[in-house]
Amino acid sequence: MVSANKDMVAYCFDTLLAHYNTDQPPPPAFDDGQHPLFVTWKKVMNGAEPRLRGCIGTLEARGLINGFRDYALNSALKDRRFPPIQAKEIPYLECTVSILTDYETASNYLDWEIGKHGIIIEFTDPDYNTRRSATYLPEIAAHEGWTKTEAIDSLMRKSGYNGSITESLRNRIRLTRYQSSLCTMDHNDYVSYVKETRGGAPCVVGVNSGSR
Incomplete structure (x- = not known):
């Protein structure tokens, strides 16, 4: 059975960053497969309780790569309960991916x-x-x-x-x-994970791959 993992959370952060950089996210580092899934974004400020900023997913089986790419953006930008996440909020975000079973x-x-x-x-x-x-x-x-x-x-x-x-x-x-398999990382965890696994920091908003 497939379990949620850090590569999936990193891919959601990659996807959101790429959206603001009008860039393409790096290729995912996990295998594809068909599963129901959700992506949840929360905002963490000043040590306070994380505040929900978006949560959207599908109860039907969906390809994991396309699913996490689409729902990373849909939950960040199109959850009608909240205003779209702005680029300046990214350093304060926490992301949870859920695979439903x-x-x-x-x-x-x-x-x-x-x-x-x-x-x-x-x-x-x-x-x-x-x-x-x-x-x-x-x-x-x-x-x-x-x-x-x-x-x-x-x-x-x-x-x-x-x-x-x-x-x-x-x-x-x-x-x-x-039931569900969960994995959560905040932005600091994501940056550390990218440095550890890719040997360099992730792109920052406003600096696309062509100008680095």
């Missing part, structure tokens, strides 16, 4: 473990008779300190549902649980 259909909305499982919920909005769905990665509920029910209710709101949340509605949820 072990999809299982749960028997009910409580049939999962906090800190172990990510969850996908699907249900019918009774007010509009439309299907709604949303997901939280495995680390979210534990990080927020939620109970299972609190996590489910928050996820229903994330799906766009604004009506009354009742036990009857919760019991009509179709829940899929999954």
